Amino acid sequence: MRYIGLNINSSKDKTGSILKEVRSCVERIFTDSIIYTFKDSETEGDSVLDKMQMMITLGGDGTIIRTARALCKHNIPILGVNIGNLGFLASVEKEELVRALLQIKENNYNVENRIMLRCEISNKEKSLVYASLNDIVLSKGALARMVKYQIKVDNNLYTEFNADGVIVSTPTGSTAYALSAGGPILYPTLSLIEVTPICPQSPGLRSLVLDSKSTVQVLIQDWNESIFLTVDGQESLKLDKGSVITISLSDWKCSLIRLKNYDYFNVLRDKIIWRTREINCEGD
Numbered sequence: 001m002r003y004i005g006l007n008i009n010s011s012k013d014k015t016g017s018i019l020k021e022v023r024s025c026v027e028r029i030f031t032d033s034i035i036y037t038f039k040d041s042e043t044e045g046d047s048v049l050d051k052m053q054m055m056i057t058l059g060g061d062g063t064i065i066r067t068a069r070a071l072c073k074h075n076i077p078i079l080g081v082n083i084g085n086l087g088f089l090a091s092v093e094k095e096e097l098v099r100a101l102l103q104i105k106e107n108n109y110n111v112e113n114r115i116m117l118r119c120e121i122s123n124k125e126k127s128l129v130y131a132s133l134n135d136i137v138l139s140k141g142a143l144a145r146m147v148k149y150q151i152k153v154d155n156n157l158y159t160e161f162n163a164d165g166v167i168v169s170t171p172t173g174s175t176a177y178a179l180s181a182g183g184p185i186l187y188p189t190l191s192l193i194e195v196t197p198i199c200p201q202s203p204g205l206r207s208l209v210l211d212s213k214s215t216v217q218v219l220i221q222d223w224n225e226s227i228f229l230t231v232d233g234q235e236s237l238k239l240d241k242g243s244v245i246t247i248s249l250s251d252w253k254c255s256l257i258r259l260k261n262y263d264y265f266n267v268l269r270d271k272i273i274w275r276t277r278e279i280n281c282e283g284d
């Protein structure tokens with residue numbers, strides 16, 4: 001690989017020692033490569049990204065998700081190196097980096113594609129578009145009452161319900177907020193869209209799983225409360241009255257580098273299922 005990027009979450013490397021160590025490691029293995037460094041997914045523009053062949057992220061899941069949104073239109077494979085807490089999306093832990101880079105140099109790896117969502121927020125005055133790897137969340141203000149939502153799928157009415165909010169997620173996001181809200185775990189490389197209500201008034205309302213060719217439209221039926229939209233838990237805005245949310249499959253994808261011995265179910269057990277059990281058993 002000729003052009004390699006390093007993107008670090010600066011809050012997890014305040015002295016810069018981790019970035020320095022990793023850069024030195026990459027330079028030893030990829031001796032002929034040109035290495036670019038970035039902090040907090042702030043890139044240098046399309047001219048640099050258009051020739052990038054791999055981006056190494058140093059941080060946790062949030063760093064990978066933020067990087068995916070920044071790189072999505074450039075189709076750059078991401079090697080996630082966990083220096084955070086959970087690291088569910090990461091390819092390797094920091095201690096495994098040398099082994100991982102050697103395997104990548106020998107082309108002993110796969111590229112796993114994850115779908116992303118396109119979210120358009122429109123009203124009479126303007127239209128905004130966001131890309132999302134995990135989820136789009138609509139929710140009420142901290143002290144507000146339940147809000148009435150209407151969901152349409154391909155312009156057909158699905159349902160109306162009162163709830164604290166609604167989550168529209170990818171399979172990648174199915175193990176995030178949607179899982180906490182009672183949604184199913186979807187295999188991450190599937191091309192599906194999941195719609196999950198947050199604490200609905202109707203106990204019979206459950207998650208809806210749709211083909212990714214579907215278009216989901218969310219309309220707020222009661223604008224007496226403040227409504228907020230959050231993208232991947234990282235970007236948030238207060239919606240203007242009358243806004244319509246349209247969510248569909250994005251033309252862009254997130255590409256994650258996976259070593260040949262990567263076992264999704266092993267990671268799922270260790271970092272989601274068993275970890276949840278351990279948290280629930282604390283204090284027993």
